[in-house]
Amino acid sequence: MVKQREDSAAAFEKGSRPELAEQERIEISVIQEFLPKQMTxxxxxxxxxxxxxxQGAQSLKDMGRCMGVLKERYTGEMDFGKAGAMMKKRLS
Known part of the structure; x- marks a missing residue:
């Protein structure tokens, strides 16, 4: 939700519509108040x-099981795209 707003704000800036970009940024700050804090x-x-x-994971074959655990425990708290890339690197 926040990512979409950030993309919209950037598009409005690029399209010379700073008032709409500012509105998107205001909405981002309101939305972030209600979302769980994101992990670093x-x-x-x-x-x-x-x-x-x-999980005793040792190879990429175990990645799906590990990602399932992460999603079960940390939904809404982390960027799973970033987490997946980090896990893949660790298990490679």
């Missing part, structure tokens, strides 16, 4: 390490 990359790396260890 360091926090994500720590959680990934914990999940890999707890």
């Amino acid at each position: 990359e360091d926090e994500i790396a720590t959680v990934i390490g914990d999940v890999i260890a707890a």
